[in-house]
Every structure is written in structure tokens, then in C-alpha cells.
Amino acid sequence: MSEHTPHNHPDFRCRELFARMSEYLDNELDGSLCREIEGHLNECQACKVCLSTLKRTVALCREAGAAPIPETLSRRLRELIATLAKP
């Protein structure tokens, strides 16, 4: 019953990749480490899923978009500018 399940992340390579996934996504790792990670990703579906969901999380943050500023704030800033412009 203690059959080894390869994908419940006991593998140290999975754990190591898990710890460095953001750096990998951000291109902050050196070339040899990247190649090592890519090799692992090719054979480990769990890490692949993990990486793609993390990557999508980052993309969603980037694309979530910016709200326009409300009229109340525009007014406050106009007032601030007017106050500061006074000699």
C-alpha cells in the first residue's frame, strides 16, 4: 500500500522547482538551471500544471486593468493644486 506515487511532490526536484518557480517565470535564473527545470517540466505533469497556473495568476494581475479616477478625487486634486499655487 506504500506504493510510491510520483506526483505528490516528495521528489526533491519538484520541491526545488516549486521554491524557484517565480524566479523561473521572471527569467531570473541562470541558463543551466533553466535547462534543468525545462527537462523536469517535460516529464513532470504536476509541476507543469503548477507552473501554468502560477503563470496565469501573474498574467491576470498584469491584465486586471486600471480603474479611472473618480470625479471626487479630480476635484480634490484641483483644489490641492490651487492651494499650492498660492504664493
Add this chain to the structure above:
Amino acid sequence: MSEPTRYPIKSDPDAELVRAARADQAAAFPELVKRYERALYNFGLKMCGVASDAEDLVQDTFLNVYRYLDGFRNETKFKNWVYRIAASICIKKRRKSKFAPDRELSLDEFLPTDETAVEGDVPAWAALPLDRVLNDELRRKLQEAILALPEKYRVVLVLRDVEGFSTEESAQILNLTPANVKVRLHRARLFLRDHLKSYFDNV
């Protein structure tokens, strides 16, 4: 507090404006406000979650920019300096957020469990084209999740992944080491990922 590490400034798109502001601050100020009001408002929204708090943040930031512009020495991009002011106001205010208790996030709490790590396909929310996934409800969920982050992680995530600052710039803005920024960013992303995952599991 120690001085932040100095990085050489390649080119600052605000250099001209800063020069003009040095000559006649009152005259250059409206343009300066125009350039950063929207970005700062959105930074405030992500950090505080409440529109009125975000408005206060924008106003306080510009007031401090006006007051301390003379002390800006071009050791960093002007934009980074502005965000440094905004971030420190945020952190000072540190109103007891009802969303996010201050706590440390550890890597282990985000490790996929056996159950979620079974061999499976990439879920639809990560596989479909982005514009088919992103809608208003998801934007709200994402905002909720960002607000649920403990503040020291939230500010790093917002600077890096929402505002698009680099690791070095974020480190400079927050007076942290780049290594520290990376650690916090990774945990913050994993935290958001878990929130998104459970949201999509229950849709």
C-alpha cells in the same frame, strides 16, 4: 533606516518635468499630478481596497512630493521616488485591515497536496486565452484575494505584478534586498494562485 542600494539611472522619462518643477514648482505641478494620479489611485485601491482611502493616499502622496521635491536627488527614477513616498504612507497608515491579519506566509502551506497534484491537465482557467477567462467577477475575486494578503506581501505583489516594477526597483522603493522581494513575491503569488484555484473549483 539604511540607505537603499544605488542603481545607475539610465534614462528617466520624467527628467524634463523634474527640471521644470525645480525651476517653478507650482507651474509644473499640474502636469506632475496628471502623470501619476491614475497610477497612484490604482495603487491605493489595490493596497487599501476602499476608494476613499485610495483618494487620501493620492492626495497625501502629492502633498509630500511637493514638499520634498527639493530633496529628490535623481538617485532613482522620479517615478520610483513617488512610489517610495506612496508606499511609505501606506505602510505608516497600516490601518488595522479587516481583510488581512499580519502574518508570515510560508512556502510549505502552498505546496500542492497529493489530491491536487494528481496527474491532470492544465485547468481551463490557465489554459484558455486570457481574454476568455478575465471578466468582472474574476477581477473582483482577484482584488479580494490581493486584499487578503498580509500587507508586506501585498505591497510587493502590487509593485511587481500589477504596477510592473522590476525586482531591483521594488527593492529600492521598499528598502528591501532584491532577494527579500523575490521571496515575498513568490509567496504572494502562490497565495493568489490558491485563491484562484479554489474559486475556479467552485464555479
